[in-house]
Amino acid sequence: MKLAITGASGKTGFRVAEEAISAGYEVRLIVRSQSDIPESIQGCERYVLSDTNGTTLDYALQGCESLVIATGARPSIDLTGPAKVDYLNIKKQIESCKRQKLNRVVLVSSLCAGKLIHPLNLFGLILIWKRLGERSLQKSGLDWTVIRPGGLNENETNLKNQNILFSGDKTQEEGSIPRRLVAKACIEALKTKDSIEKIIEITSSEENPKTNMSKAIKAFSI
DSSP, X not given: OEEEEEXXXXXXXXXXXXXXXXXXXXXXXXXXXXXXXXXXXXXXXXXXXXXXSSHHHHHHHTTOSEEEEOOOOOOOSOTTHHIIIIIIHHHHHHHHHHHXXXXXXXXXXXXXXXXXXXXXXXXXXXXXXXXXXXXXXXXXXXXXXXXXXXXXXXXXXXXXXXXXXXXXXXXXXXXXXXHHXXXXXXXXXXXXXXGTTEEEEEEEETTSOOOOHHXXXXXXXX
């Protein structure tokens, strides 16, 4: 299966690419011209976006069967960033998927997406725009999954003892998770039919019981 990844040069995106390669996917990186590609994924097929109207994105998605959207606005003095990246850019990617008949999409969003009273909203109402991006995907008619991770960290020293807590929409409001486990969850979602049309919130800790996404979805969907 050929998997496209947008935001593939980012801290979460490149890990999604690494996990996809390990899982046997043929990976296509979709990046901006100024992006730095980590050495570990430089052997992947790469498409560089050079416009803002979706033409090159259409071309980049041709022949792909699934997409992980790992793009996301970063805190910045530009308070319009979240609207552009987490909403308008998501809409463009969804529209391009439809034109290319790419039906399977996993979106990396954020815990508390849609919540108004939250410190993160000081950066251009980022959680509000993330929720609007999610809704665009939910209404798209595509086979979608939204992954909402808690606070992201770079720690990869104790991953074997970190168990993911999977839950449904609006059930977790705090907690953290290594980006590596978010990447693994994205690939697990692609392989888990029950994850289609689900919002899945994820955090991790050593205290969580060991489970998998499929079992967790069946439990919280009852």
